[in-house]
Amino acid sequence: MKKPKKQTADCHDCGEVEELIARYVGGDEDEELAREVLLHAQTCGECAHLLRSLKRLVHHLSLEPNCEMPAAVRRELWITIRREIHTG
Amino acid sequence: MPEHKQLAVAAPALPVPDDELVRRVQAGNTEAFEELVRRYERKVYNITYRLMGNEQDASEALQDAFLRAYRFIDKFQFKSSFFTWLYRIATNVSLSKLRRREKVDVVSIDQPVNEAGDLPLEIPDVKYGPEKLMKQRELRAALQKSVEELPEDYRSVVVLRDLEGLSNEEVSKVLSLSVAAVKSRLHRGRLVLREKLASYL
Numbered sequence A: 001m002k003k004p005k006k007q008t009a010d011c012h013d014c015g016e017v018e019e020l021i022a023r024y025v026g027g028d029e030d031e032e033l034a035r036e037v038l039l040h041a042q043t044c045g046e047c048a049h050l051l052r053s054l055k056r057l058v059h060h061l062s063l064e065p066n067c068e069m070p071a072a073v074r075r076e077l078w079i080t081i082r083r084e085i086h087t088g
Numbered sequence B: 001m002p003e004h005k006q007l008a009v010a011a012p013a014l015p016v017p018d019d020e021l022v023r024r025v026q027a028g029n030t031e032a033f034e035e036l037v038r039r040y041e042r043k044v045y046n047i048t049y050r051l052m053g054n055e056q057d058a059s060e061a062l063q064d065a066f067l068r069a070y071r072f073i074d075k076f077q078f079k080s081s082f083f084t085w086l087y088r089i090a091t092n093v094s095l096s097k098l099r100r101r102e103k104v105d106v107v108s109i110d111q112p113v114n115e116a117g118d119l120p121l122e123i124p125d126v127k128y129g130p131e132k133l134m135k136q137r138e139l140r141a142a143l144q145k146s147v148e149e150l151p152e153d154y155r156s157v158v159v160l161r162d163l164e165g166l167s168n169e170e171v172s173k174v175l176s177l178s179v180a181a182v183k184s185r186l187h188r189g190r191l192v193l194r195e196k197l198a199s200y201l
Helices: A016-025 A031-043 A045-063 A071-087 B020-026 B028-053 B055-071 B084-102 B130-149 B152-163 B169-174 B179-196
Strands: none
Touching: A016 A031, A016 A045, A016 B179, A031 A045, A045 B130, A045 B152, A045 B179, A071 B028, A071 B055, B020 B028, B020 B084, B028 B055, B028 B084, B028 B130, B028 B152, B055 B084, B084 B152, B084 B169, B130 B152, B130 B179, B152 B169, B152 B179, B169 B179
């Protein structure tokens, strides 16, 4: 595994650390990855911000409620289904 | 002395497994298909709505998905779970409709986002009260809009993984992708969303 770069002016631009952070947030359970990402985030404000914001994004997405299926949509669906299965 | 009757409490019937319902449909039992529709109509609508972005198109995709599932259920060979197979049909139907729609739309979903129009204003840190509720509604609207504007490859993965809660492995089966490709698209999609929703996160 590539090690994240130490804090430099361009660490956020090269995309390399972003990729590692995204893997970490995405649930990659590689312990070395987690250690390196967290270590890097302690020394790099930009990457710490990226890490926090990605975690919040995933959290917000997971909280999104299901869409309510409108009654009219359900009615149309059942008309179509019953027409298909009863008349072929 | 009043007579006490022993009330017999019937054990709740276990739901019939999907695979058994599918076998019944394959044998000609239409009621079994109706049960499958009842079981999955809301979940499939969620997928079609989140991929299509509006009720009319989502409704058409929902109907098409179940019609195709019914017409092709004889082809289902129990190599995957029924819901994976159904989600795959729903995703393919939605993406196919989306491609046709984009061909006639003047504005592409890949067109760069108008910064002034799409990036929300900085949100003050309000913990309680109607302001917070309003901001939460704004965030939800911004999330939904940003997901709709994701490129198709990223959108389908984000919808199935982050919004519908499927595992990477399930998404890979639904979309016929490798798990590595799912992870890669998910990462890219999240990075795009994060950019668009920067002021909320």
